Amino acid sequence: MLTVIVTPLATILPASAEETATQVNLTTDGNWTYIQNDFITIIFPAHGKKPMFLWWNTNDPENINVVKFKGLIEYGTYEKPYFTWRWRAEKSELKEQIRNHFFEPKKNMFNDQMRLGKIMRALADIGDSSDLHAPYLPFGSGVWRLDGPENVTRDDVKYLSFNFTLTDVPGRREDFQFAENNVIIRCRFYYTPATEDAHGKYSYTVNAGELKIDLIIKHWDWNIDKLNHAIQELRELGLDIPPGKASLALWVNLASINLTKLETAREDAEESEDVGLTEGASMAHDMYVEGTHIQANQNNTDTDESPMQNSMRERFKIRFEKGNATFAGFFRFVPQAIVTDGVTYNTTDVTASYVSAGAHVRLFIGYPYFGNNTLEHDPSIGIEEIVPWLPTSLLMILIGGTALIAIAVIALKLRRKPVNIVNVQ
Helix, strand or coil: CHHHHHCCCEEECCHHHHHHCCCCEEEEECCEEEEECCCEEEEEECCCCCCEEEEEECCCCCCEEEEEEEEEEEEECCCCCCCCHHHECCHHHHHHHHHHHHCCHHHHCCCCHHHHHHHHHHHHHHHHCCCCCCCEEEHHHCEEEEEEEEEEEECCEEEEEEEEEEEECCHHHHHHHHHCCCEEEEEEEECCCEEEECCCCCEEEECCCCEEEEEEEECCCCHHHHCHHHHHHHHHCCCCCCCCCEEEEEEEEEEEECHHHHHHHHHHHHCCCCCCHHHHHCCCCEEEECCEEEECCCECCCCCCEECCCCCCCCEEEEECCCCCCEEEEEEECCEEEEECCCCEEEEECEEEEEEECCEEEEEEEEECCCCCEEEECEEEEEEEECCCCCHHHHHHHHHHHHHHHHHHHHHHHCCCCCCHHHCC
């Protein structure tokens, strides 16, 4: 209860922001396109060289939020359902996960030497597989096409629409050519509030001044599928290996920069390779991950990622800490995704994990194995108003009252009497 009292409250766009959201200036200055009204400014590469966004409260350009879509990573989920860097879908890591979780050599060593030998050979086949692509597809090494922006009116809803499409994966990334034209980042900047309906499976609200982003992935070529023969052989030899134990993670970097560092971020978007200049320019110190405070300035990348917990919420959310600023940026996403074959639509649960990486946060949004189908997921970015802290006098009264309640509850429990908090004086 104390945590709830002392945590700053937040509300999404105030009414004044909704009133001005329709009054948007859309301009292109050099290599950047600007979406700007009296409340929010969003910029992105004008020619679609890589999918990234910078945004801030128009009246507070010193505090700039950054989200960079780094790439996609296939990973094994035999150990944990969410992404951890050490379980990327490389042959050695997949072999180790299967051996650690499903193979008991001491149990079989003396009973059936022939069976044991077959198991060892099947595990070796996994480790020796040569037709697997690299687990990580970096978006910065690809060529992207930007379609739009254009204004759209749908009934009473108005928005600005544009898409990033991965069109070419050249050079040393040729094993990812299957992803060409199959990875799309579809964007809608809403002028008016709207209700998004995900093919009748779930719905959620999007506020005026919020940038809605759809990640669309088609026909992913799964490494785990290329190991099916060896894995099936292990099953027939008695190893209880469940099907489809792989997922795909969207890697997103979240950072904050000030106005003097903006040019560095611009240079980053112009580089053909993703050299991480935006992250190096980041000034982020604190962020709130689902309401939990983390220190983004610490580099914890030598440890496993932490899972995000989403209990009975409409969306996961990360909020950028802005100190005494009135408005803070957020990145949020629905805890479900759509999987479709083009005819039927189903939902799949989304996982998430994160790690502070030194002035920025690495976020990994995990999508369970979806075969040759199409996956659609719904993140968004925007600005929210941070309600000021409660007056110190009122805060002390609330804290004191909470302490008295706690003491009374403990005393009554010790006396084994029923507890009714409402009537405790």
